[in-house]
Amino acid sequence: MLNEVPEVNSLERNDVRCIMCVVCVSVCPCQREWVIRIPDRYVSNGAVARKIMDLGEMNLEVELEDEDQECIHL
Structure with missing residues (x-):
């Protein structure tokens, strides 16, 4: 089932x-992927978070150093 969240004990915390x-579509359609690692202090057991990580606002024009990008070249 898609809505099931694995228990933290079954995950590697790191x-x-x-x-x-x-x-995004500029010159050609592209899919950009960013991976943000969550620090251990924001990972908790159970369905209720003890501490919430605020990512704030993100400007999607920014290009990150390790960003993965796939574009369709026409």
């Missing part, structure tokens, strides 16, 4: 991450 996929 592998918790937020993956952001953005589709």
Whole structure:
């Protein structure tokens, strides 16, 4: 089931991450992917978070150093 969240005990704590996929069209359609690793202090057991990580605002014009990008060249 897609809505099930694995227990933290079954995850490697240092592998918790937020993956952001953005589709943009400038010269050609591209899909950009950013991976943000979540620090251990924001990972908790159970369904309720003890501490919430605020990513703030992100300007999607920014190009990150390790950004993955796939474009369709026409």
